[in-house]
Amino acid sequence: MDRELLIEIGCEEIPASWLPGLTRQMAQHLDARLQDARLTSESPAESYSSPRRLTARVARLAERQTDFEELVTGPPLSAAYKNSEPTPAAIGFAKKYGVDVAALEKHQTPKGAYLAYTVRQRGKATVDVLGDILAGLLRDLTFPKQMRWDAYLEDGKGDLVFARPIRWLVLMYGGRVVPFVIRRTEVSASPTVQDIRSGSNTYGHRFLTTSGRAGRAIKIKTFEDYQARLLENFVILDRAERESRIRRELETHARRLGGRVSSQVAAQSSLLQEVPDLVEYPSVVAGHYPVEFLELPEEVLTTTMIHHQHYFPVVDEEGKLKPAFLAVINMQVDKPEVIARNSERVLTARLRDARFFWDEDRKTPLASRLEQLSSILFHKKLGTYRRKADRVERLARWIAKDVFGLREAAVDQAGLAGRLCKADLASDMVRELTELQGTMGGIYAREEGLPEEVWKAIYFHYLPVGVEVDAPPSRQQLGNAAITWATVTLADKLDSVVGMFWAGERPTGSRDPLGVRRLGNGFIKALVDLPALTGLEVAPKLQTLLEAAREPFGEIEKWDTANVIALSMFVQERYQFVLEQRGYDIRNVRAVIQEHTFGHVSPSSTLQLLGALSEFVDQPEFQELAIAFKRVKNLAKDLDLVEFRMQELTAPDLRGRLEHPAELALLDEIDQRKPTIEAAIALGSSYKRALTEASRFKPAVDRFFNEVRVKTDNEGLTRARLRLLRRLEQLLLQLGDFSEIVPEGL
Amino acid sequence: MTFQDLILKLSAFWASHGCLLQQPLDLEVGAGTSHPETLFRVLGPKPWSVAYVQPSRRPDDGRFGQNPNRLFKHHQYQVILKPSPDEVQQLYLDSLEACGINPRQHDIRFEEDNWESPTLGAWGIGWQVLLDGLEITQFTYFQQVGGMDLSPITCEITYGLERIAMFLQRVDNVFDLEWGGGVKYAEVRLQEEIEQSKYAFGQVDMPAEQFAALHRELFDKNYGFAETLLASGLAWPALEHALKCSHLFNILDSSGSIGVTERTAYILRVRQLAVRITRAYVEADQNSAGADLQAGPGL
Structure with missing residues (x-):
């Protein structure tokens, strides 16, 4: 008969922010453990929590494990008997399972006949395996930070670490207590330190009670009873x-x-x-x-x-x-x-x-706080905030002037906001309320009478943090400061990201103590939405920005190569992440953001390309383009890219080296369509036209592959043909690596 | 309840629950944790329960007696329970009741707050205890000291005496507290606060460079001598000199005498010294404790 399983781990106050995750873990791990133990239930485990308890319940859990049957194959029959007598191989196999050779069976497989044995294990009673399941569950739970509390389990795995000390345990099946014990280490032995034994007692609110002493033990029978008794004792379980x-x-x-x-x-x-x-x-x-x-x-x-x-x-x-x-x-x-x-x-x-x-x-203007920044460390290799302020100022000015092409007055405002944006770190308010960094600087700048362009740029410069399209700040919030804000937020984040990589602080796995990923996300998000937030019609390329930010950290040759590579991969990864979060198909994102080229495009135009691409992939022309591209790419890779570029620069015109009409026709097509495609890309807003134009290569490509064999005995000719394909591939790659999107089998 | 009554109540409570009553460390420290009755006793396997008041100096918090809530020197009531008893939270709540705080009429909460002291190579897991939104106690299960795993685990309860007294006496300014017998906190401590704050912020008849140089020199002398003491196998006096270094560093810091890089270097130096001292204590302790107190879980 199926019965109810109820587990409650009674604990000292567990950190609030951990509870949602732990509640999920309780159900997941319990279900996994039950399944491993071949215990079936009608419905998955439910889990609950409050600061002082983690609870799991399975409404109807089988009374026994299902039986276990597995056929194990042994030696081939040919090797099992010699002169009708079992060989040592056969005897050994039988012995392994503790049976006579006579009890073994023959098993026919496509590879021949083998000696075999069916292992049968009768399922144990559920009550007999629940102890192991709870031990496993206690071990499965993971915490952001764990503690030792002089406890261990008798499962041979030693210390039981946990979120906070466990104070009581409920382990009940079908209304009866299943024995389980958490032992306390010998070194903690004392009358006031006791083993924790499973029971049918829970505990209500620490201080509230309707009758008797608050916090006394409450006997329970079923989950329903448990929840009701808890409520009577001022604990809302749900x-x-x-x-x-x-x-x-x-x-x-x-x-x-x-x-x-x-x-x-x-x-x-x-x-x-x-x-x-x-x-x-x-x-x-x-x-x-x-x-x-x-x-x-x-x-x-x-x-x-x-x-x-x-x-x-x-x-x-x-x-x-x-x-x-x-x-x-x-x-x-x-x-x-x-x-x-x-x-x-x-x-x-x-x-x-x-x-x-x-x-x-307010008695000290922000500008006079700059010197105090010399005593606040940004990072031990990157120096103080004073130095950071200098770098941000320089970069903000450069973005304003060279990237955005602003007039001198606006460049000066960007520089001022960049120089002052960290000054509030030296203020008493921010030292006390660190959450207000930036915000406070903005407010103090406003109080000093600095223009909106400057104070709001400081106020919002830690943003964006989120990557969603409507993550703050909005254009409306930014008001007249949108452009200055963009220079400062980009400069600050860019400087931090590049600096951190220079200093070898790259995030790995789940470790990102300095929040470099978040900075990277914010930087990309600001770039992607640059036109929408600022109204500027500029599309800065990532590579250009990264190079400018790298300048204060010395020549690239002197960088640790691993850090250079890691930085580039990191930016690409953040770039893909932000676009994926925006809901673009990961395949389209990968197609558009390619390892070697992503630095040369600008995130804001990428967004438009992605938009055009996601519409275009559903149209029949796209399949044409994708298939043609894939064929071209497969062959073109035989010509080294560097060599190709050299040839394009120095080798004689390709036309003179080709002979077959089909390949000359393809070359004509390239010459004819290239200007249209590149013009459309340069415009940044007519990607759809570029994609349509690109899809028209299909007939010429088909004809080429039908009539021309690329690899010939004439090496010069082969190379010319590869060069032709590379040229087409490179042209199309400006729109994306469509082989990322081609459905399987094409 | 007067300030001194509060101390008496807590002492009576913890003495009746098996704690030795110790006296404050007679040196400048920032917290009761620096007292060898905590720092040393939590190491090794020997059970130890102790309670004491510790006047705690935080030069950076000095406010010349002008701030109603912040002091150069405040008082902690420190309780060390090793091993940590299962009922330790309830014991703590009972101690509040003994001081006249009825938990059924207030909102008492244990909210996550872990403790870490990089200079002592120490950290623990725990809570801050909030009484109607006021942080009154730090509650910590020590995990490591001097970079060493602790076994058994000690529970440290640190009461903020001024805060609790202000709560009980319903005053909004610490200097308005009644210390005892009708005498106000201000009468006992205000002048000291003013003078100590001036010192902490370098308001002394001495040029700033000289002030800094003197404290650096004192730091180096104490540091050097602590190393000599350590080499002589004298962990207790070595700790005292390390604590002097720690306080001198705090003064250098609050008076604005050191820059960023130097600051980090100082912290690191104190840490290295503290770690060596705790290790020396453990070694000496093991040699004297004999075989009857072998550590290790019952595996």
Whole structure:
């Protein structure tokens, strides 16, 4: 009969941000372990969590493992018997499975007959394997950071590390406890350190109870019973329920205060996602802070509330901050006003600090803070922020002048914003509220009376962080500063990425402690959306930008070659990543961003090419183009690319070296279509026309392959033909490597 | 409850739960963790439970007595429990109740906050304890000290005494606290805060270069002597001189006497010294402890 399996790992408070992942892991690993153990269930495992527990349940789990049967083949029959007597090979095989040779069977295979044995294992009772399953599950769970807590399992694998110490365990099958034990190491032996044994007791809320002592053991029978008893004891097991309760209460309280929760909560934090994992029985209290603090910049107030106190700022109908906040608490108390008052005092103390910083910081203009940047290290090989500021200024000026072609006044503004963008790191406010770096610099620049072009460029220069098309900042947010902003954000990110690679800090696997990938993404995103965000009709090429950023780090020859290669691969990878995130087919992305050429195209025009390509691939002409291209590419690769380029530069005209009408016809086609294609590419906006034009090569290519044999005895002729194919290939590659898109079998 | 009553309550509570009551380290330190009663005792297998107040100096936090929440010197109540008892969180909550904080009327939370001290080669896993949004305690399960894995695991509970007292007395300015017998915190400590802050920020009748040079020299002398002590197999006095170095470095830092690269180099030097000292302590401890306290899990 199928019965219910219930597992609860009772734990000291697990970090909130880990819970969603751990909840998923519980179900996944349990299902995998059950399947491995040949235990069948009607439905997959369900899992739940609260700060003090990880729970998994399988509603109906088979009572026994399914039987196991496997045919094992041994020696070939020919080698198994000699003169009707079993050979040592046969005897050895039988012995391995603990049976007589007579018990072996013959098994016919396409390769001949073999001696064989069917291993049969009767399934064990589920209760007898659940211990191993729980041990496996405990070992399977992984944590961002794990701890030792003087515990081990009797599975021969030693120490059991975990998120936080485990305090109790429920392991029940069909309403009965299955014995399991987590041992404590000998060195920790003490009357106050005990083994953890599985039982049928859970524990409710630490402090809340309707009867008896809070936190006492609660006996449970089934999952349904468990969930109900937990609720009686002030633990809401279902996270979604905790979340909706929080949302509801936040709304009610905000309305009572005559407003709503600030949209900044969702925009700049994951607070709403985090709070349900911080509490077992949430409720909300409302507090106020003195109205005089509203003189502080809104950013300072919201950051202090959201990031430092986990409070929800409240705004009025127009979105303006009210001197009020909401706090999610893990309690249900008779006098919420006591908690509210205390929370108000904590927040007020912080705001008082912030006001002190605000008043002090404004006494020193940003420009005078530059020298203080000499004592703040950016990176040990890349020097201080003072030096970084110099590099960003230079690069921002160069982008403004040489890439964007701006007038002198605008170039100066870009330079000023670049020079000042890191100055706020030396301010007291940013030292205290690091989340506000950049933002604060922008605000201080505004207070100093610097123009919008400059202060907003500083304010937004850490953005973009996201890669989506609507990731902030928007064109509307940027206002008149869009172009200066672009110079500074590009300069800053470019300098960091190139510098980090120069210093050998490349991200590997999941390790990216300095967030270089995020910088790379932001850089590409800013470039891809450059025309949309700035209205500029420029399409800077990646290679040009990278070269300019490399300058302060010395000649390329003196770089560690591995770092140069890694940087190039990294940029290509980020480039592909951003485009993929935009929803473009990965094959199209790969076709367009090619290893050797991606540096020579600009991300913003790539977007248009991709747009044209994704429409074009569905049309019949595209198949024509792709097939022709693939044939050309396959042969053309026999001519080394460097050699081809040399020939194109120095060798005599190709026409004189070809003889067959079909190949001369193909050459004519190239000469005829090349100007149209290249003009369309240069325009950047008529990729569709270029693609259509390119697809018209098909008949000439077909004819060439039908009538001409490329490889001949005449080496000169062979090379001329390869050169012809290479020329066509290179022309088409400007539009993409279509062999990446050709369906299999063509 | 006065400031000194709070100390008495915590001491009585932890003494009744098997802790030795120790005295503060009579040196300038930034936290109770630097006290050998923590730094040394957590090493090796020997069980140890101890509690003490530690005046803790953070030169950079000096505010000339003008900030209601920040001090050059504050007081920590440090509890070390080795091995960490299973009921340690409940014990801690009981200790709050003993101080007059009823957990059923407040919102007490354990939120992730891990501790790391690069200069001691030490780190641990734990929480900050929030009382109605106020951080009142750091709760840490030590994992490594001096780069060595610890076994058994020690639990360190560090109460911020001023904060808890302010909460209990409902005052918004630390200097308004009643220390004891009607005497205010300001009366006991304000002048000290002002003078220590001036010192920490180099406001001394001495040119800045000379101020820096003197402290560098003191650092080097203490460092050199700590090495001599270490070579003589004297881990305890060596630690004291290493701690002096650490404090001198903090003064150099707060007075703006050192640049970035130098700063990193100083931290590294203190770390190397601290790691060598903890290792020397472990070796000496193993030699004297004998075979009856062999470490190792029961495998």
